[in-house]
Amino acid sequence: MNLFLLVSAILPVAIILLYIYTQDKYEKEPLAFLCYNFLLGAVVSVVLTLVISILIFDNIFLLQDKHNIFEQFTKAFIVVAFTEEFSKYIIVRYYAQPKKDFNEPFDGIVYAVMVSMGFAATENILYVVSGGGYQVALIRAFTAVPAHATFAILMGYFMGKAKFSNNRLVLNLTGLLLAVVFHGLYDFFLFIDFIPGLSVGAFASLVIAILLSCKAIQLHQKNSNFKA
Numbered sequence: 001m002n003l004f005l006l007v008s009a010i011l012p013v014a015i016i017l018l019y020i021y022t023q024d025k026y027e028k029e030p031l032a033f034l035c036y037n038f039l040l041g042a043v044v045s046v047v048l049t050l051v052i053s054i055l056i057f058d059n060i061f062l063l064q065d066k067h068n069i070f071e072q073f074t075k076a077f078i079v080v081a082f083t084e085e086f087s088k089y090i091i092v093r094y095y096a097q098p099k100k101d102f103n104e105p106f107d108g109i110v111y112a113v114m115v116s117m118g119f120a121a122t123e124n125i126l127y128v129v130s131g132g133g134y135q136v137a138l139i140r141a142f143t144a145v146p147a148h149a150t151f152a153i154l155m156g157y158f159m160g161k162a163k164f165s166n167n168r169l170v171l172n173l174t175g176l177l178l179a180v181v182f183h184g185l186y187d188f189f190l191f192i193d194f195i196p197g198l199s200v201g202a203f204a205s206l207v208i209a210i211l212l213s214c215k216a217i218q219l220h221q222k223n224s225n226f227k228a
Helices: 003-023 031-059 069-096 106-141 144-163 168-191 200-222
Strands: none
Touching: 003 106, 003 144, 031 069, 031 106, 069 106, 069 144, 069 168, 106 144, 106 200, 144 168, 144 200, 168 200
16 A cells, blocks of 8 residues: 555545644543544444445435436435434444533534544545545545535534533434535535536535534634633
8 A cells, every 4th residue: 555645545634633623722632532433433434334325225225327316316415425424423422422521512523523534534545545546635635525524513513512402312413414414415516517517516515514614613612611
């Protein structure tokens, strides 16, 4: 395996992780626990996504026409977006959220991003090392990797609120739904590239998700219970 190619696949993930870690201004999370969440994202969420995707493809949604808008909509929102975001959600919800170290709303963003970047790291390595090369690594560094991060921030914002709310179920599922919607929009516009010009919708949805993510980070920073 080309070491430099591997580094090019992991570097954008590392930059995002460092950024989110620095934004956790008032009460840092234990590094070991952060690493556990990252590894669960890199392995468990990927395996779970593959298992669910295979079951859906083989038994429920037989998607055969790449030029059928409805089929591409189904693929984007259910086969890809829901399965991937649900696989990440499960780890945050049942592994990170119940722990005592998850002790302020911003932690929802931190742990959701850790899990999501674990997933993104594995996905990026597979795409880049299996033949995509440096060109794919560069493109994904500014598209797919930050997209995964923004979906996680939107999910984590509500999961952070949920931990300290009596309305936990609704807030948790709101986070999952928001991540699925933006992930689905991003992929859908890319999947219908057979219609000229509509692929720009993917980047428009990503920009909106990034803006909302920045706002989510600011809100949880402002309302941190550890803020002096």
